[in-house]
Amino acid sequence: MGFIRGLKCRECGREYPVDPIYVCEFCFGPLEVAYDYKSIAKAINRKKIEGREKNLWRYRELLPIDGEPQVGLDSGFTPLLKADNLAKILGVDELYIKDDTVVHPTLSFKDRVVSIALTKAREFGFETVACASTGNLAHSVSAHGARAGFSRFIFIPASLEASKITASLVYEPNLIAVDGNYDEVNRLCSEIANKYRWAFVNINIRPFYAEGSKTLGFEIIEQLGWKAPDNIVVPCASGSLLTKVWKSFKEFKDVGIIKTLDTKVFAAQASGCSPITTAVKEGTDIIRPVRPNTIAKSLAIGNPADGFYATQVVKETGGYAEDVPDQEIINAMKLLARTEGVFAETAGGVTLASAKKLIETGRIKRDESTVICVTGNGLKTQEALHGHTMSPHYIKPNLASFEEVLEKIKKGL
C-alpha cells in the first residue's frame, strides 16, 4: 500500500533503494524520501482523511511506510487554538497556536517523528531502537519504544539535569550517560550506528523520521478548513521542522488537497544560538556554526544539519527570520500562559517572542492570518522560570488571614 519510490540525494539527485541509510555515498548530501505523487493524488482526498481516526496517521499516503501504522496510534491531531486574547495584545486580526504541548505520549512534537521512525524500524526488522538526545527525543523514544516492545538505547551527555534524566529513566530504557558534550555524544552514536544493527532514529532512520514533521503541517491546513495560513512561524534547531512543514504544504497542493498556496514561512531562534536566523538576516547561504548559550536548550544546535534548506524555504516563500534574547523568551512563555492558558517549553517562548518582533517590524502583516508553532510542554523545563514567576500569597489557616490577603489582591497590591 506504500507510495515510496525510493530515497534520493537532495544535493546530486542520485537514487537509492528504501534502506536504513541517510547519506549519499557519492557527494555526502542528505537522503530524502521520494514518493509517487501521481498515485497518491488518486488515492487521497479530503473526505477520506476526514473519515479516519484523529491521529497523525490520517495522512498515511504521504508518510514513508509500506505496511500498516504500528506506533503512535494515539499521537498527533493536537489542537489548533484560535488565540483571540493574544491576537488583541499583539494587534493582529487572526492568530492561531498549533499546540504540540499535548502530543501523546511525551508532550512534544518529537512524538510525531518517533511514531514514523519506530514504525519504519519495525518494517526494516530492527529489534533495537536508539537515539542521541538531551531531552524531548530521549523521552519519546523511551516511551514509544516501551509500548512497541523495542529494546532501547538512549545516549545522553552525563552532565544533564536530574529531572530530564528521570523523565527518560521511568520508561526503563538502557540509558547511556556519556562523559562528553552533546556533539561528542552525537559523534559516538554515528560510530555505534555503523557497527551495530540498531535503528538510530535521528541517524540511519533520519530520512523517514524527519518526514513525521510533515503531519504538523497537514493538520494545520485541515484545521484551518482546508486552507494554508498567510504566515507560519516555526522554531529552528536543526532546521528540519521548518523545511518539512513547508514540504507538507507543497505536497497538499501538489496532490490536489488545496488549490492555492501563498504562505510565508518565518524562522525563529534564540539569540544565544541563531545560526539560521543570522544567515537569513545577512542574506547568505552559508551557515556559520556557533557555540550555543541560551535557556532554549531544545533549540541549541550550533551547527544545524538542515540550516541551508531552512534559509532556502524562508527565501522562496518571502518570509523572514528573527531571534530573541533569553529575557524575551521568558516573557513570551508567561504571556502565552496568561492569555491562552498554554504552558510552553522555552522553545515556545522563542517562537512567540520572535513572532511578536516580526509583527512589530511589519514583516508579518496585522490583517493576515498567522500560525505560531508551539512544539513542547513547559512542565518539562520548569527550571527556566525559577525566579521569574509571581509568588504565592502566604496565609494562616483562618478566614481573617485569607480576607486580609483578599483585600490586598483587590487593591492590586
Add this chain to the structure above:
Amino acid sequence: MSVKVRIPTPLQRLTQGKEEVEGTTGKIIDLVNALDKKYPGIAERISENGKIRRFVNIYLNDEDIRFLSGEETVVKDGDEVSIVPAIAGGCR
C-alpha cells in the same frame, strides 16, 4: 616542506587506502583538481563545476575555508588541508 592533505575514510578507496597525501600550493580548487590527476575520480566527489560540494567541509589549518576565501583560498608551503564530509543527521 610541502602541503599535507588529509583524506576521509569514504574517499580513501580512491587514494589506495592512504589517509594522507601530498597536495599542491595555490588555490584550494586547483589543489583539488591536481589531486584528481593522481587519484582519478576524487575531484567530482569533492566539487562540482569548480565549487566545493555543500556537504564536504575543507579546513585549512583547522579553519573552514568558507570563512577564508572559499574555493579561492590560497594554500602555502607547510599548510595542512583536511577534507571532512559533513554528516547530515543527529539532531534533536
